[in-house]
Amino acid sequence: MDPVLYYSVLKYTPSAIRLESINVGIAVHYPSGKFSHFFETKNKRRIRAFDDEYDPDFFKMVMDSLAYDLDYGKKSDVSTLNLNFPDEAKRFKNITKKDFLDSKISYLANEFRFSPIQSMSTNDEELDKDINDLKDMYLYYDKPKKGRIDTVKSFV
Template sequence: MESFNIFYSVLKYIPSPIRMESIIVGLAVHSPLKKFSHFYRIKNTRRVVAFDDEYNKDFFKMVMDSLAYDLDYSYNEYSESLFNDDIKRFSDIEQDNFLDTRISYLANEFQFSPIESLQTSDSEVKNDLENLQKMYLYYDRPKSERITKTEVRNLLSKQLNSYHLAHITKSPKIYDEFGGNNLYDYQINDEILVKAISFDYKRINQLSTELKNVIYDLKQLNTSNISKVILTRNDNLEFLPEKHKLAFDNFKIKIKNIENVKNLKIDLIPLSELEGTLNKTKA
């Protein structure tokens, strides 16, 4: 089963350069091997209206349509005879830097995140594309169809595999104090731990329990060989209930306190920033 990479980037809408608050409004994906590229746009634009009371419907649609024109391409055996214009416009579809050349010009209100990659295969690519949409265009789906923590961990695994890291251990032998659960999902180069967490719990009590456990485990962590912990979180936090947002803010404060006490770097990031965070560590 041949594996190949999917490259992706998340589009954020930032109406105010002063506040720098953002909402995810699109997802660009590209597979050089499969000659495939697509821009998935937000469907639930009511979220955008609620986020920005000065939202310009016509301007927003123009930007979305322009990105679809620049990015939507799916090669098939009839393409050359039927869509010569597309063949010319997408002559670089097999290049790894295709996505970068198509999205790097955007700035100000619309900004793409640094390009990420994940490793997939013919049998898994459909589910992986679905999970990326579920991850980043989260509110386009009913609650029963939103991404699960297991699916988030699966995306995390595929992203790490696409980086071809020299030393990576899945489910490292770092257990809770009762010797039961593995506390972290991955260990990289023996010194970096990675764990997926979520702030999207229906009940604040469930979220509170999860965050307390993470904080407790960080306090108990033996840091003699560990220099960094990366906590990958769900994006889409702009529409969390107020109690959940408060929990998120308090969690960040407690993490900072642990960093100071244990001389440990703790990064709390969305999955779309994982590779950039690892690259900063190397530097």
């Protein structure tokens, strides 16, 4: 199995007419490590500024649902949660399959949509760094200006 990291950016688009969007999360999947995780933005203030009709309860419900669907495995500093629900084995039976991420994110519509899945080469030693770089790139405003990333490893 090739050491490839798959990822997709979650965009929040409050109006299908205006088509303005903001990145609010990133889903990652590392089949060879049996690992998947959803990272949501920490900068809720930015979302409120973007959408003055933002509903924090609805937003939290969607984010919690995505974490339930995607969080599997434990990988040092990038995944701090391993819930071990009774149905976990069934929900993640295809965690080693290349199309796992697509099967988990393809159902979203309306205000929340994932970007097309992309991939990048990685390995067990670089995985944490690569995931953190992706988070820093796509959830750019979660960090103070001085701590923001300016480049990410090239894609596969």
